[in-house]
Amino acid sequence: MPDSAATHWAALAAAWAKQGTPLRPGPEDAGRYRQAVSTHRxxxxxxxxxxxxxxxxELATLAWPYPVELTAADNSLSMIQALWERDSADRRVACADWRALPFGDxxxxxxxxxxxLSVIEFPGAARPxxxxLHRVLRPDGLLVLRLFCRPEAGESLDAVHGALAAGAIDNPHCLRWRIAMAVQGGDVDRGVTRDEIWRAYQPMAAEARAMAGRFAWAPEALELFDAYRGGQLRLHFPTIAEAAAAMREFHLAGVTLGQYAMGERFPVFCFRPA
Ligand SMILES: C[S@@+](CC[C@H](N)C(=O)[O-])C[C@H]1O[C@@H](n2cnc3c(N)ncnc32)[C@H](O)[C@@H]1O
Structure with missing residues (x-):
């Protein structure tokens, strides 16, 4: 039962192949990232x-619009081992916390x-x-984040359950995030534990299995709910306004929403150092 960040990410690293779009960026997201980073001039x-x-x-292998020297920073060795191909002349990885990066000003x-912003404490860790990021970026630098944002108007768990039963949720990862955002509700500081997501899913499990057959979901996609069982680590889903407010050392230069189902919950933010 994952109950710390390290054990959670170790478990998720093992289950990574079960993750799908839009939780992992898809081709449309890659296009939005590419468009956003091309504004760095x-x-x-x-x-x-x-x-x-x-x-x-999907970001490590992005088709950058200019030559890059890329350094990844992740504080989970398990995730690095699972997802990082290998260092090369212009791609390397550092095992480091985003709040204390081993890079110069x-x-x-x-x-x-x-x-x-969903995987760190909010706003406790979002502030550092x-x-x-403001410290390590040059003054003319650019910060591009696709974030998981709940809508301003809250959605109840009953509404999610109703949408699932009506066949209106055709992606198992959207189902998971929609449940997660509904359980969290308006209290972004409290967030939602993985176990709370698993528990809220239980009354919907039979309908979800029926939808898996109807929409030909990968058989293992719903197993990610079970990976959440007992997990006390919290996820946080700010609104677009809350996310922008947390990044106080930046000003918001633009936001684009996904055009896919639930794409408004996957905005790409362009921030510039204030
Ligand atoms: C960047 S998010 C990617 C989210 C992904 N799209 C998903 O659906 O889970 C997850 C990564 O953040 C890393 N991570 C979480 N908190 C971190 C922190 N404080 N410092 C560095 N890496 C962190 C985790 O180890 C994990 O590899």
Missing amino acids: PGDGGRRSVLLLGVTR RSMDVAVGDGC FSRE
């Missing part, structure tokens, strides 16, 4: 130093990450996260 226009927050493979041009 410093004076010299040469090779950029890029910081990758985590080891999200103003050493990075661009930082990118996926879902970062924002400060640390």
